[in-house]
Amino acid sequence: MKIAQFRLRQNVFCLAGLVLLALLPWLLDLCGQQYLLSLATRALIYGLAASSLNLILGYGGMVSLGHAAFMGIGGYVVGIMAFHSYDKIPVFGMLPQSTGSENGLLVWPLAMLLAGIFALITGAISLRTKGMHFIMITLAFAQMVYFFFTSLDAYGGSDGISLYNRNTLPGLDLGNDQVFYYLCLSLLLGFLFLMHRLTGSRFGRVLIGSRENEQRLQILGFAPFGYRLLSYCLAGSVAGLAGVLLVNQGEFVSPGMTHWTRSGEILVMVLLGGMGKLFGPLLGAVVFLFLEEYLAMYTEHWMVILGPFLILVVLYARGGLYSLLFDRKGNHD
Amino acid sequence: MTEPVLQLRGITKSFGGLKVCTDINLQIVPGELHALIGPNGAGKTTLLNLITGQLPADSGSLSFNGSDITKKSVHERARQGMARSFQITSLFTSFTVRENIELAVQAIQGSSYRFWRPAAGDPELEEPAGKIMARVGLLERAHIRAANLSHGEQRLLEMGMALATRPSLLLLDEPMAGLGPGSSHNLAQQIMELKGSIAILLVEHDMNAVFSLADRISVLVQGSIIATGRPREIRNNPEVQEAYLGTPC
Numbered sequence: 001m002k003i004a005q006f007r008l009r010q011n012v013f014c015l016a017g018l019v020l021l022a023l024l025p026w027l028l029d030l031c032g033q034q035y036l037l038s039l040a041t042r043a044l045i046y047g048l049a050a051s052s053l054n055l056i057l058g059y060g061g062m063v064s065l066g067h068a069a070f071m072g073i074g075g076y077v078v079g080i081m082a083f084h085s086y087d088k089i090p091v092f093g094m095l096p097q098s099t100g101s102e103n104g105l106l107v108w109p110l111a112m113l114l115a116g117i118f119a120l121i122t123g124a125i126s127l128r129t130k131g132m133h134f135i136m137i138t139l140a141f142a143q144m145v146y147f148f149f150t151s152l153d154a155y156g157g158s159d160g161i162s163l164y165n166r167n168t169l170p171g172l173d174l175g176n177d178q179v180f181y182y183l184c185l186s187l188l189l190g191f192l193f194l195m196h197r198l199t200g201s202r203f204g205r206v207l208i209g210s211r212e213n214e215q216r217l218q219i220l221g222f223a224p225f226g227y228r229l230l231s232y233c234l235a236g237s238v239a240g241l242a243g244v245l246l247v248n249q250g251e252f253v254s255p256g257m258t259h260w261t262r263s264g265e266i267l268v269m270v271l272l273g274g275m276g277k278l279f280g281p282l283l284g285a286v287v288f289l290f291l292e293e294y295l296a297m298y299t300e301h302w303m304v305i306l307g308p309f310l311i312l313v314v315l316y317a318r319g320g321l322y323s324l325l326f327d328r329k330g331n332h333d
Numbered sequence: 334m335t336e337p338v339l340q341l342r343g344i345t346k347s348f349g350g351l352k353v354c355t356d357i358n359l360q361i362v363p364g365e366l367h368a369l370i371g372p373n374g375a376g377k378t379t380l381l382n383l384i385t386g387q388l389p390a391d392s393g394s395l396s397f398n399g400s401d402i403t404k405k406s407v408h409e410r411a412r413q414g415m416a417r418s419f420q421i422t423s424l425f426t427s428f429t430v431r432e433n434i435e436l437a438v439q440a441i442q443g444s445s446y447r448f449w450r451p452a453a454g455d456p457e458l459e460e461p462a463g464k465i466m467a468r469v470g471l472l473e474r475a476h477i478r479a480a481n482l483s484h485g486e487q488r489l490l491e492m493g494m495a496l497a498t499r500p501s502l503l504l505l506d507e508p509m510a511g512l513g514p515g516s517s518h519n520l521a522q523q524i525m526e527l528k529g530s531i532a533i534l535l536v537e538h539d540m541n542a543v544f545s546l547a548d549r550i551s552v553l554v555q556g557s558i559i560a561t562g563r564p565r566e567i568r569n570n571p572e573v574q575e576a577y578l579g580t581p582c
Binding site: 197198200201202203204205206208209212213215216217218219220221222223226227230 | 385387406407408411412416417419423424425426427428432435436437439440441445446447448449450451452453455494498
């Protein structure tokens with residue numbers, strides 16, 4: 001059977017990909033290319049962000065152009081908490097008990113919580129609109145976040161905050177790049193597994209149904225809003241976690257992280273890799289970042305090459321690179 | 334007399350200056366098959382949209398199984414037992430036949446905020462869905478994507494999804510539109526089998542089907558119901574003949 005053949009090929013490729021990711025630090029050591037590890041880590045982190053966008057875009061049909069805002073919120077929680085922990089000043093000049101923290105067990109859940117709350121508030125408003133209006137309103141909220149962080153003079157304004165070192169987690173030395181790489185990999189795989197269960201569940205069917213045919217879904221007795229809002233919040237808080245990881249990796253956070261061009265890049269990763277596919281956005285993130293890195297070595301005008309490449313992929317591989325590799329012709333999705 | 338399943342009182346709807354429904358009064362009693370006929374543009378589909386809540390009525394009231402639903406949303410009305418098929422096929426096209434039916438089954442099994450257990454292979458969904466597919470004759474096509482079905486099969490799937498929610502009122506909007514004689518006959522058979530067990534409001538252009546299936550018929554012309562009665566009364570009503578057929582005959 002043709003279908004079985006393609007499924008086998010998909011499983012073999014995915015397994016090979018996972019083994020490669022698992023052995024990558026060791027392989028890089030072997031050929032003396034350790035500097036690539038930070039690029040690979042960044043690809044995993046963007047893969048996490050893009051996967052979270054995939055949940056709402058690929059499965060829920062919500063085209064958000066403000067996903068970087070959640071990353072920024074997650075990142076700034078890390079930055080601000082670290083800043084206060086160095087200076088021992090209470091956060092926002094109040095909250096006397098809290099003098100900042102570099103403890104990941106405290107800061108990371110807090111970052112995810114705040115990003116999730118931001119998603120809840122903005123989602124409750126923007127999910128009342130559709131299509132182009134939804135794109136514009138998510139973009140507007142994200143730009144609000146961008147200008148908010150730019151205006152925080154106490155935290156470096158548009159220059160951002162530099163960290164002295166990464167957050168701490170008990171039992172893990174995050175300062176070690178290999179340990180940090182494996183942490184990112186585990187978090188990414190953990191989320192992908194969660195997403196796999198979620199999209200296959202009853203909840204997932206309703207969510208996909210709302211992408212497919214909202215009218216029919218309502219006539220069956222479902223109110224799509226709640227399903228959308230919940231997945232929007234989940235996507236937001238996971239993007240917040242991606243922001244946390246990104247700031248820890250670079251030991252630096254600035255408003256640039258929330259700029260709309262960043263949201264655009266994440267969106268492109270999802271489209272490039274294949275939206276609505278579990279591993280699509282990860283593939284998209286890896287290809288995007290490596291192309292960016294390598295093309296930039298040859299020319300500073302790397303966008304000139306990347307741009308047409310993206311257009312070709314979007315035009316000729318509707319389901320992204322993932323479908324190009326694993327789907328039969330005419331059977332995208 | 335038994336309490337009606339659906340009661341419309343003075344329903345009026347305009348789009349800007351255009352009155353599409355004027356003071357509609359309509360009653361559907363339990364178990365009856367009520368047909369709604371009328372020339373193109375008479376407002377039949379609009380009236381269905383008003384009943385399901387996809388359009389809000391400007392004035393008038395609706396009650397369904399004894400409770401006032403005038404202000405209720407589409408999904409709330411559906412939860413109370415109202416199901417509908419669409420004139421233009423409306424399915425989850427990337428889902429298989431089975432998945433389409435299972436999503437409809439899921440709608441009546443309490444909360445769908447269940448995040449972990451796979452929906453595929455869940456016996457609570459599979460069994461009722463299997464029965465429905467057998468009933469509409471799509472069991473052999475269970476694993477085909479809805480997009481790849483023939484038009485006739487899609488109409489049957491529409492019907493199956495509506496039935497899967499175990500409605501007390503079924504609204505059918507031109508279920509036979511675009512069907513060949515074979516499929517059309519098959520669908521009429523399906524409707525015939527349902528007759529008596531649930532109330533059905535049928536909008537249909539196929540007059541043979543309407544007159545052979547319906548218990549009562551209402552005639553909608555330019556947004557008003559000009560007559561309601563048994564098929565024979567409607568056939569012999571001169572007003573209907575003139576308005577609907579254009580000429581007295």
